[in-house]
Amino acid sequence: MENFIQNTVQSQKVFYRYFRKKGFKRFLKENILETDGSNEVKAKSIALGVFVGLTPLWGFHTVIIIFLASFFKLNKALSYMSTQVSFPAFIPFIIFLSMLLGAPFAGGVTNFENQTLDTSLVKNNLIQYVIGSLILAIVSSLVLGLVSYFIFQQAHSKAKEEK
Numbered sequence: 001m002e003n004f005i006q007n008t009v010q011s012q013k014v015f016y017r018y019f020r021k022k023g024f025k026r027f028l029k030e031n032i033l034e035t036d037g038s039n040e041v042k043a044k045s046i047a048l049g050v051f052v053g054l055t056p057l058w059g060f061h062t063v064i065i066i067f068l069a070s071f072f073k074l075n076k077a078l079s080y081m082s083t084q085v086s087f088p089a090f091i092p093f094i095i096f097l098s099m100l101l102g103a104p105f106a107g108g109v110t111n112f113e114n115q116t117l118d119t120s121l122v123k124n125n126l127i128q129y130v131i132g133s134l135i136l137a138i139v140s141s142l143v144l145g146l147v148s149y150f151i152f153q154q155a156h157s158k159a160k161e162e163k
Contacts, residue, residue, distance in 0.1 A: 037074075037075055040149065041073075042149075043149035045082065046144055049083045050082050052065045053084065054136050055137050056098075098132035098136050099121070099128060101132035102129055102133070103128055105132070105135070106127045
């Protein structure tokens, strides 16, 4: 297990090094806008990546997204990049939103006053967290997939006008 976690962290370091080396504009142009595939495939890749990135399968996102992107014949790089919505700075917010969204469906109400957002809170309300994270993943992937589709459509029509 320790080896698996180390490999996952290493793969994220490689991605960030690659991203930093190219710069944001060049990375965006070469790896997203000018890649093969339709705008629909790109949007589906982003939606799948966001969905997997927000599920409570911490540590397995890389393996799962590569398998699913290959299975559904989607853009693997774009899908992997989209799973990075769950990078460490956002994890407390993701957990909080998941707990908040899962409360009405799990039959409980979590009072966040005088509580710390840590693993014991999640362990005590595991069903609520899992249901909430799946709701958050579905809604976020649908919204970001649709938004990215319209952005790709706009960029595509602009590129046609320039030619």
